[in-house]
Amino acid sequence: MSAHAAPRTPTAPARPPSGFPVGFYRYRNYILFAATSLFMALGCIGLLEGLHALGKGEAAWNGFLARMARPHNLVLSVVVLGFTLYFVIRFAWVGRKIGAGRIGPVPRPPLPMPLLGVAPIGGFVTVWLVLLAILGGLLL
Amino acid sequence: MELRKVKFEVLRFRPGQDVEPVFETYEVDCMEDWVVLDALNAIKDDIDPTLSHRWSCRMGVCGSCGMLVNGRPVLTCAAFVRNYSGTIRVEPLSNFPIVRDLVVELDSFVEKIRSVKPWIIRKLEKDVGEGEYRQSPEQLEEFKQFSMCINCALCYAACPVLANEPEFVGPAAIALAHRYNLDSRDEGNAERFPVLDSHDGVYACSFANECSQVCPKHVDPAMAIQQAKLTDFLEWARILPKRSFT
Amino acid sequence: MKLIHKLEPLWWILFGAGGFVACFFLPALLLGVLILGPLGAMPHGLSYDHAHMLASSMVGKGFLCVVITLVLWHCAHHLRHFILDLGGHSLATIAAFSSYGLAVVGTIATFSIVGAL
Numbered sequence: 001m002s003a004h005a006a007p008r009t010p011t012a013p014a015r016p017p018s019g020f021p022v023g024f025y026r027y028r029n030y031i032l033f034a035a036t037s038l039f040m041a042l043g044c045i046g047l048l049e050g051l052h053a054l055g056k057g058e059a060a061w062n063g064f065l066a067r068m069a070r071p072h073n074l075v076l077s078v079v080v081l082g083f084t085l086y087f088v089i090r091f092a093w094v095g096r097k098i099g100a101g102r103i104g105p106v107p108r109p110p111l112p113m114p115l116l117g118v119a120p121i122g123g124f125v126t127v128w129l130v131l132l133a134i135l136g137g138l139l140l
Numbered sequence: 141m142e143l144r145k146v147k148f149e150v151l152r153f154r155p156g157q158d159v160e161p162v163f164e165t166y167e168v169d170c171m172e173d174w175v176v177l178d179a180l181n182a183i184k185d186d187i188d189p190t191l192s193h194r195w196s197c198r199m200g201v202c203g204s205c206g207m208l209v210n211g212r213p214v215l216t217c218a219a220f221v222r223n224y225s226g227t228i229r230v231e232p233l234s235n236f237p238i239v240r241d242l243v244v245e246l247d248s249f250v251e252k253i254r255s256v257k258p259w260i261i262r263k264l265e266k267d268v269g270e271g272e273y274r275q276s277p278e279q280l281e282e283f284k285q286f287s288m289c290i291n292c293a294l295c296y297a298a299c300p301v302l303a304n305e306p307e308f309v310g311p312a313a314i315a316l317a318h319r320y321n322l323d324s325r326d327e328g329n330a331e332r333f334p335v336l337d338s339h340d341g342v343y344a345c346s347f348a349n350e351c352s353q354v355c356p357k358h359v360d361p362a363m364a365i366q367q368a369k370l371t372d373f374l375e376w377a378r379i380l381p382k383r384s385f386t
Numbered sequence: 387m388k389l390i391h392k393l394e395p396l397w398w399i400l401f402g403a404g405g406f407v408a409c410f411f412l413p414a415l416l417l418g419v420l421i422l423g424p425l426g427a428m429p430h431g432l433s434y435d436h437a438h439m440l441a442s443s444m445v446g447k448g449f450l451c452v453v454i455t456l457v458l459w460h461c462a463h464h465l466r467h468f469i470l471d472l473g474g475h476s477l478a479t480i481a482a483f484s485s486y487g488l489a490v491v492g493t494i495a496t497f498s499i500v501g502a503l
Binding site: 021031034035036037038040041043044046047048050051052054055057058061062065066067068069073074077078080081084085087088091092094095120123124127128129131132134135136137138140 | 405406408409410411412413414415416417418419420421422423424425426427428430431432433434436437438440441450454457458460461462464465467468471472492495496499500502503
Binding site: 300337372377 | 397399470475
């Protein structure tokens with residue numbers, strides 16, 4: 001700016017995006033995605049509680065299972081699972097965007113865009129089924 | 141052609157006159173094929189000549205006429221009046237200070253674009269006599285999408301991160317940096333790395349994806365940012381050298 | 387806070403790796419251990435003997451430590467950005483330290499609990 005430049009007129013402050021955080025459906029979805037972190041952390045705490053009970057003996061483990069079977073805990077677990085599944089869908093979308101380009105010397109996978117989004121979900125479901133089979137005592 | 145009376149609620153801000161922005165309502169006789177920009181020009185021509193707004197090409201290539209229409213960042217030259225019902229609300233782009241009415245201060249945006257050095261950087265320029273830089277169609281495809289940006293700043297208006305962190309480099313600048321980093325002729329990764337790797341660089345993005353939703357040129361800056369994040373990490377961790385791969 | 391900013395790529399890769407791991411393993415773990423098991427749908431698989439055998443094996447311990455720790459770091463980074471989105475720039479320092487601090491606590495807790503199996 002030169003020494004003789006005209007002084008600037010006062011500006012009005014910047015306004016935040018319209019509809020943020022929950023007034024517009026796409027921002028609402030984004031906030032839900034961010035909120036999945038709370039529920040996934042809660043799920044991890046639940047798992048740790050189970051592992052802690054497992055380490056204390058059979059009575060503690062059975063007590064844990066009985067506690068988790070109470071209606072309010074089951075509802076919470078279902079909500080946690082629901083948020084986790086929403087996270088999986090949205091995270092696969094991020095992965096698709098990363099996978100759609102060259103990263104350093106690694107070229108983009110030779111897959112059409114729709115398949116780049118669907119293929120990981122197929123992989124996830126396969127692993128879920130295997131893990132459930134292990135937990136169910138069918139595999140190990 | 142039939143005319144239709146449409147009400148427009150337009151945000152006004154006149155420094156020295158308005159303490160803060162206020163809405164004013166105008167009733168405009170709109171033709172069937174009008175866009176919002178036509179209505180704004182009609183307001184300025186026939187109703188209120190004090191209204192200020194930016195526009196130029198009228199055909200979606202210059203990026204000048206970006207505004208919020210009913211809360212959504214659009215190019216007003218591409219927003220058809222017939223696609224809206226009721227009163228149409230027109231505001232200046234969010235996340236930017238307002239100079240006057242629908243005109244925002246874009247200095248920070250321009251500075252961010254400049255900061256990523258959006259030009260071919262080479263250690264050694266080829267002598268003209270040695271011929272042109274050759275690039276295959278496949279090499280062009282790698283970055284072509286990200287070169288389509290018209291600097292309209294709609295993505296900056298849509299970004300929820302910028303509302304809270306105005307220093308965030310932003311979608312257009314990162315997409316442009318990524319465009320040059322992917323260009324086979326470029327060797328300037330290391331020069332752009334400090335800006336991309338900074339706290340206000342790629343990692344400030346939290347993948348709202350709203351930038352890609354509003355982009356009128358389908359640049360998909362969110363995609364560029366996510367790819368840039370992984371590339372940046374690999375360079376930060378010294379798994380990849382900080383240079384372009386040709 | 388300067389150190390937090392210098393390590394942004396690290397927080398992001400932990401977020402990414404944790405998200406990746408969460409996508410693969412978390413839904414099945416939650417469904418099995420927190421829903422189907424308590425409902426009695428896995429009487430053999432989640433009986434004390436079988437569950438303890440799975441969890442206390444070398445592979446089981448490694449798996450549980452890696453999965454739970456990475457998911458907790460993922461959640462920490464995401465939570466930090468969530469706080470910024472809702473609360474604004476003034477909460478930047480407290481958001482970073484509290485979320486990553488909780489992840490550190492969670493990591494220590496995970497290794498202690500799994501180690502004790």
